[in-house]
Amino acid sequence: MATLREVAALAGVSTSMVSRVLNDAPDTRATDETRQRIRDAAVQLGYRANFAARALKNSRTHVIGVVLPDLANPIYIDLLDAVEEEAARQGYLTLLARAEGLLTNPDAIPRLVHEGRVDGVIVQASDGLSPDALTSLTGGSTPAVFVNSSHPRESGSVLLDDAAGGRVAAEHLWGLGHRDIAFAGGLPGSENSARRLEGFSAALQGLGGSLPEHRISRRGFAVEQGAAAVADLLAAGIPPTAIAVANVNAAFGVLTELRSRGVAVPDDMSVIAIHEAPGAQHTWPPLTTIEMPLGALGAAAVTALRGLIEAGTVSDTVVSSPAPRLHERESTRPPNPHAPARANV
Amino acid sequence: MATLREVAALAGVSTSMVSRVLNDAPDTRATDETRQRIRDAAVQLGYRANFAARALKNSRTHVIGVVLPDLANPIYIDLLDAVEEEAARQGYLTLLARAEGLLTNPDAIPRLVHEGRVDGVIVQASDGLSPDALTSLTGGSTPAVFVNSSHPRESGSVLLDDAAGGRVAAEHLWGLGHRDIAFAGGLPGSENSARRLEGFSAALQGLGGSLPEHRISRRGFAVEQGAAAVADLLAAGIPPTAIAVANVNAAFGVLTELRSRGVAVPDDMSVIAIHEAPGAQHTWPPLTTIEMPLGALGAAAVTALRGLIEAGTVSDTVVSSPAPRLHERESTRPPNPHAPARANV
DNA sequence: CTGAAAGCGCTTACAG
DNA sequence: CTGAAAGCGCTTACAG
Numbered sequence: 001m002a003t004l005r006e007v008a009a010l011a012g013v014s015t016s017m018v019s020r021v022l023n024d025a026p027d028t029r030a031t032d033e034t035r036q037r038i039r040d041a042a043v044q045l046g047y048r049a050n051f052a053a054r055a056l057k058n059s060r061t062h063v064i065g066v067v068l069p070d071l072a073n074p075i076y077i078d079l080l081d082a083v084e085e086e087a088a089r090q091g092y093l094t095l096l097a098r099a100e101g102l103l104t105n106p107d108a109i110p111r112l113v114h115e116g117r118v119d120g121v122i123v124q125a126s127d128g129l130s131p132d133a134l135t136s137l138t139g140g141s142t143p144a145v146f147v148n149s150s151h152p153r154e155s156g157s158v159l160l161d162d163a164a165g166g167r168v169a170a171e172h173l174w175g176l177g178h179r180d181i182a183f184a185g186g187l188p189g190s191e192n193s194a195r196r197l198e199g200f201s202a203a204l205q206g207l208g209g210s211l212p213e214h215r216i217s218r219r220g221f222a223v224e225q226g227a228a229a230v231a232d233l234l235a236a237g238i239p240p241t242a243i244a245v246a247n248v249n250a251a252f253g254v255l256t257e258l259r260s261r262g263v264a265v266p267d268d269m270s271v272i273a274i275h276e277a278p279g280a281q282h283t284w285p286p287l288t289t290i291e292m293p294l295g296a297l298g299a300a301a302v303t304a305l306r307g308l309i310e311a312g313t314v315s316d317t318v319v320s321s322p323a324p325r326l327h328e329r330e331s332t333r334p335p336n337p338h339a340p341a342r343a344n345v
Numbered sequence: 346m347a348t349l350r351e352v353a354a355l356a357g358v359s360t361s362m363v364s365r366v367l368n369d370a371p372d373t374r375a376t377d378e379t380r381q382r383i384r385d386a387a388v389q390l391g392y393r394a395n396f397a398a399r400a401l402k403n404s405r406t407h408v409i410g411v412v413l414p415d416l417a418n419p420i421y422i423d424l425l426d427a428v429e430e431e432a433a434r435q436g437y438l439t440l441l442a443r444a445e446g447l448l449t450n451p452d453a454i455p456r457l458v459h460e461g462r463v464d465g466v467i468v469q470a471s472d473g474l475s476p477d478a479l480t481s482l483t484g485g486s487t488p489a490v491f492v493n494s495s496h497p498r499e500s501g502s503v504l505l506d507d508a509a510g511g512r513v514a515a516e517h518l519w520g521l522g523h524r525d526i527a528f529a530g531g532l533p534g535s536e537n538s539a540r541r542l543e544g545f546s547a548a549l550q551g552l553g554g555s556l557p558e559h560r561i562s563r564r565g566f567a568v569e570q571g572a573a574a575v576a577d578l579l580a581a582g583i584p585p586t587a588i589a590v591a592n593v594n595a596a597f598g599v600l601t602e603l604r605s606r607g608v609a610v611p612d613d614m615s616v617i618a619i620h621e622a623p624g625a626q627h628t629w630p631p632l633t634t635i636e637m638p639l640g641a642l643g644a645a646a647v648t649a650l651r652g653l654i655e656a657g658t659v660s661d662t663v664v665s666s667p668a669p670r671l672h673e674r675e676s677t678r679p680p681n682p683h684a685p686a687r688a689n690v
Numbered sequence: 691c692t693g694a695a696a697g698c699g700c701t702t703a704c705a706g
Numbered sequence: 707c708t709g710a711a712a713g714c715g716c717t718t719a720c721a722g
Binding site: 003004005015016019020023025049050052054055056057058 | 698699700701702
Binding site: 001046048049050051052053055056061063066070071072074077080081084085088093094095096097098111114115116117252255256259278279281282283284285 | 346391393394395396397398400401406408411415416417419422425426429430433438439440441442443456459460461462597600601604623624626627628629630
């Protein structure tokens with residue numbers, strides 16, 4: 001691990017010169033010959049600027065922290081992947097921060113910044129967190145961008161176009177001929193879910209249909225919560241012919257619960273989910289999904305965070321491009337008028 | 346962001362004292378009263394030791410890098426999760442490094458260390474990499490622990506007890522009554538797969554069975570490669586009554602391909618896979634898997650890396666506890682003598 | 691029991 | 707065109 005000093009010695013110049021030349025500092029007027037000598041010396045010694053020294057001097061690490069509730073959720077992984085990739089493109093490294101400690105210890109996120117470990121953080125908050133909890137997460141002064149969740153005023157925010165996702169789901173089901181459709185949403189407090197529901201319901205109305213309250217369940221985005229939603233939705237009366245699930249993980253639970261109740265998908269009931277996940281192709285039947293632009297979301301988050309870090313600019317972005325994309329698989333089909341559940345009505 | 350100096354000023358002592366007290370330095374004999382004054386001042390100012398300054402002084406960052414081929418593979422995510430958790434427990438933070446850049450740019454991993462960004466790296470290499478490629482990955486002098494893959498001499502290694510995984514698969518299938526079993530393995534160069542196959546084959550022999558060469562396919566661990574394995578294995582003659590797949594991702598492909606060929610699982614054929622994955626419960630039929638101790642693997646990797654960093658101790662570990670654990674689901678069942686494929690023999 | 695001083699490896703006004 | 711010097715915020719011998 002050669003130092004600047006050693007490079008300078010080898011090149012026969014001052015450390016100042018080496019620093020300037022190697023960093024392409026503006027208005028550095030060094031002879032081409034000098035530049036070359038410096039470059040050669042650096043290469044010869046395998047010189048790498050020490051990160052800590054640089055960070056100390058510049059008060060900037062070029063590292064961003066990514067705070068995720070957990071790694072089990074494929075949605076978060078896609079986000080993490082996109083963030084890491086875009087960060088790398090923009091010259092930043094990615095530090096992984098688990099939310100577990102962060103939720104029990106409200107000081108954890110600010111500390112990352114106060115210790116100078118990261119220049120800022122991108123946080124995907126858990127769905128249930130209150131606005132107050134979110135505010136206390138970053139302690140106000142931390143450069144933070146909240147992704148896909150509600151957020152404090154001082155922080156940036158990057159959101160999916162959830163309503164558009166809901167709309168695509170409604171249009172697909174309607175186009176297939178479904179007229180009695182249910183919606184399995186996130187928890188009552190979830191703004192993501194509320195927006196998806198809104199887009200879904202509005203689209204249905206625009207098409208001449210409607211989404212009555214008893215066709216709505218708000219159990220949450222997790223697998224077991226999807227199962228609970230099925231219980232709600234099939235509780236009494238005529239079952240719907242299709243269920244739109246606000247999250248692909250919940251949809252896994254929906255599929256399993258439906259099967260265990262003897263409801264055949266898609267013969268008796270169609271199922272569509274918002275968000276794509278690797279597992280969706282391997283369920284039985286393979287799940288029709290609406291892929292949301294998580295890659296673009298992650299990239300937008302990185303860009304927003306840089307704006308906050310470098311210019312103090314807080315921005316709120318809705319990522320609407322690329323548009324939500326339908327993956328039509330085998331869990332959706334035109335409604336079957338002879339489906340057992342409806343046949344005996 | 347208060348500095349040591351400010352804390353010292355507020356407490357009315359020297360910065361030396363503050364540093365010593367706050368770090369609980371050995372043989373620091375400060376009055377209890379002084380200690381308290383210092384602590385109070387630190388709290389009052391919200392003091393956090395600057396990470397860069399500390400790293401510069403100590404030549405140690407307490408950050409480890411995790412190098413993963415990609416984030417799409419749930420196995421790697423489990424590993425990442427475990428590493429992050431154990432690292433946190435041991436006082437280390439986790440920097441995520443993508444292998445994409447690392448494979449095209451052989452200098453990338455050593456650079457992380459040479460720049461002083463991380464103290465060492467844990468790398469999960471791609472399955473196909475040659476030993477030479479692995480060696481050049483770390484350039485020899487980088488503290489590195491290779492996980493679940495072959496590795497250069499100077500680096501530590503932490504391996505799963507792959508043979509045990511193969512054995513559990515063989516025993517389960519044999520116990521169910523299967524006598525004609527196939528094995529869908531990783532690529533020919535994969536040491537992981539070779540060990541699983543070895544354990545599998547040896548167990549079968551111990552039980553009085555055998556695994557003839559034509560019942561072995563070596564197409565790889567990926568989904569599509571599992572599909573290719575099915576093609577191999579069903580190519581001609583009597584099909585086996587069960588397939589053990591060396592990797593759960595490939596097993597997804599096996600399931601899909603079997604279905605598309607009209608082979609019913611588990612009626613016509615049983616399928617079992619090594620490694621557990623969230624998706625395995627949601628396939629149809631739900632996939633019987635053998636969960637390998639990835640959590641313990643990740644933790645062992647962190648511990649091995651610390652040994653390398655702090656004591657220069659290179660260690661090779663095989664993680665055999667907890668033992669591979671069978672998740673019996675619906676893709677395995679006793680062989681059906683009337684299965685169509687065999688009935689017409 | 692406590693402090694002054696050097697130094698980790700950089701960057702950047704300032705001076706020439 | 708180039709260098710000497712200060713300083714980023716710590717830690718740790720060394721001295722008293």
